[in-house]
Amino acid sequence: MRIETFFPYRLAVVAEAFSRQLVAVYGREHGLSREEWRLLFLLEDAGTLDSLRLSQRTSLDKVQVSRAASRLEDKGFITREVLGSDRRLRNYAITAAGRDLFRRVFGEVEARANEILQAMPAGDRAALDQGIAALDRAIADMTQPEKGHGTAFPRPGRSQTET
Amino acid sequence: MRIETFFPYRLAVVAEAFSRQLVAVYGREHGLSREEWRLLFLLEDAGTLDSLRLSQRTSLDKVQVSRAASRLEDKGFITREVLGSDRRLRNYAITAAGRDLFRRVFGEVEARANEILQAMPAGDRAALDQGIAALDRAIADMTQPEKGHGTAFPRPGRSQTET
DNA sequence: AGGCATTCGTTTCATTGGAAATGACATCCT
DNA sequence: AGGATGTCATTTCCAATGAAACGAATGCCT
Numbered sequence: 001m002r003i004e005t006f007f008p009y010r011l012a013v014v015a016e017a018f019s020r021q022l023v024a025v026y027g028r029e030h031g032l033s034r035e036e037w038r039l040l041f042l043l044e045d046a047g048t049l050d051s052l053r054l055s056q057r058t059s060l061d062k063v064q065v066s067r068a069a070s071r072l073e074d075k076g077f078i079t080r081e082v083l084g085s086d087r088r089l090r091n092y093a094i095t096a097a098g099r100d101l102f103r104r105v106f107g108e109v110e111a112r113a114n115e116i117l118q119a120m121p122a123g124d125r126a127a128l129d130q131g132i133a134a135l136d137r138a139i140a141d142m143t144q145p146e147k148g149h150g151t152a153f154p155r156p157g158r159s160q161t162e163t
Numbered sequence: 164m165r166i167e168t169f170f171p172y173r174l175a176v177v178a179e180a181f182s183r184q185l186v187a188v189y190g191r192e193h194g195l196s197r198e199e200w201r202l203l204f205l206l207e208d209a210g211t212l213d214s215l216r217l218s219q220r221t222s223l224d225k226v227q228v229s230r231a232a233s234r235l236e237d238k239g240f241i242t243r244e245v246l247g248s249d250r251r252l253r254n255y256a257i258t259a260a261g262r263d264l265f266r267r268v269f270g271e272v273e274a275r276a277n278e279i280l281q282a283m284p285a286g287d288r289a290a291l292d293q294g295i296a297a298l299d300r301a302i303a304d305m306t307q308p309e310k311g312h313g314t315a316f317p318r319p320g321r322s323q324t325e326t
Numbered sequence: 327a328g329g330c331a332t333t334c335g336t337t338t339c340a341t342t343g344g345a346a347a348t349g350a351c352a353t354c355c356t
Numbered sequence: 357a358g359g360a361t362g363t364c365a366t367t368t369c370c371a372a373t374g375a376a377a378c379g380a381a382t383g384c385c386t
Contacts, residue, residue: 001269003204003220007292008185008276013222014299015178021302022171033342041166051365057166059176063344066365088351088364104164115170116301124297129170131291136177138282139184196372214335226374229335251381252336330366333382339362 025108033059034103035068043078043094044102050083051090077101081111175190184279188271196222198231204307206257207265213246214253240264 003009011149026032042057043049049057054065069092072078077098083089093100117125166172189195195203205220206212212220217228232255235241240261246252257265280288 001204002208003201004203007271008181008293009201009204010299011178011295014283014302015174016222017176017302017306018171018298036297038166038172040322041164041169041172045165060181061344062365063367066367067343070366086352086364092364109171116298116305117170119301119304120297124294127290128298131294132170132174132177132285134283134287135181135279135291136173138279139177140246140280141282143180144185150289159287224374225335226337229337230372233336249382253335269336327379327386329385331371331382331384334380336380337374338377340373340375342371344369344371346367348367348368349365351362351364354360356358 018113018116021112022109025112026105029108029148030101030105033068033071035064036072037105038070039065039068040077040094040102041106043092044099044106048091048093051092054092072098141154179239181276181279184275185272188275189268192263192271193268196231196234198227199235200268202228202231202235202255203240203257203261203265204269205263206255207269211254211256214255235261 014031022093023034026037027034028136031096038060039054042054046053051062051065054060056066058066069080069090072140073080077095079095083091119156186197189200190197201221201223202217205217209216214228217223218225221228223231231251232241232243236243240258241257242258244254246254283291
């Protein structure tokens with residue numbers, strides 16, 4: 001079978017290529033890693049988030065959040081403080097500088113994304129949107145058996161090593 | 164803006180999740196890296212390939228090919244020899260063991276992929292296919308205006324030779 | 327033919343990224 | 357209460373990754 005016709009390959013490769021276009025903006029031009037970019041995105045939307053809500057809303061695991069937050073804090077784009085109610089948790093908030101940066105970068109990223117997406121016929125664009133949404137549902141249904149009958153479903157970042 | 168509604172984010176996250184399902188098969192269960200998997204895929208299709216054709220047909224850069232080939236050779240799944248006509252190039256060929264492994268793994272990977280894809284309504288599946296193809300074209304047209312259509316896009320090599 | 331520049335694949339080096347280990351804290355259970 | 361257990365963020369360790377450096381080989385050009 002020719003690999004170019006294998007759907008999973010095509011999806012992965014196209015998604016990567018698209019992503020690379022955007023990384024060129026927030027990464028190469030503004031020095032943000034993908035995790036930092038996403039974290040900043042979340043925080044500019046929410047203003048402030050504690051680590052619990054954060055882990056529920058992102059595809060980032062704890063380690064990634066920890067590292068991205070650390071770097072963003074160093075750069076002065078977010079603040080990080082221990083949460084009073086549960087001192088194991090953290091509360092993250094975006095700073096004015098962070099908001100400023102994000103808005104600027106977001107404009108550029110969105111422009112680049114639209115430049116590509118608008119080059120597609122409207123019908124194809126709608127199809128893509130529909131298809132991605134459906135695939136998302138299919139994967140979710142697959143990995144988290146509907147109704148949660150299964151007591152064990154894979155949680156990101158969990159391993160079943162018994163010590 | 165909520166990040167979940169930002170299309171580039173959704174695409175990246177869904178594609179990653181889908182890919183992860185497949186990596187779980189060829190990676191976790193069979194010890195192949197993504198690059199090794201792709202290289203093996205190419206070689207089982209072509210039987211033999213020299214490094215020139217290889218670089219034209221894949222999204223892998225030189226370093227990735229070199230490393231993946233090295234490991235596959237160590238495992239006895241491919242052979243690698245200097246090309247007579249141009250001794251800078253290499254000729255890769257899949258071995259019987261490699262073909263054997265690939266067929267076995269491919270069956271599992273395909274099954275897993277179909278398990279997910281078949282869970283989607285046929286219309287959504289068609290939409291996804293159409294959308295991905297269109298996005299591929301849009302990116303190709305964007306990065307390489309007016310060149311060959313199809314699944315070819317940029318390789319991250321940015322050799323800015325001075326002069 | 328013989329230098330110069332180019333094109334390869336591979337190696338090196340510094341950085342990244344993931345998985346397990348760690349330590350702080352909270353919760354449970356008796 | 358208070359020890360055992362669980363949960364969290366962070367750190368540590370090591371494999372993987374990417375960019376630049378390198379050495380070998382070829383093409384070009386006079």
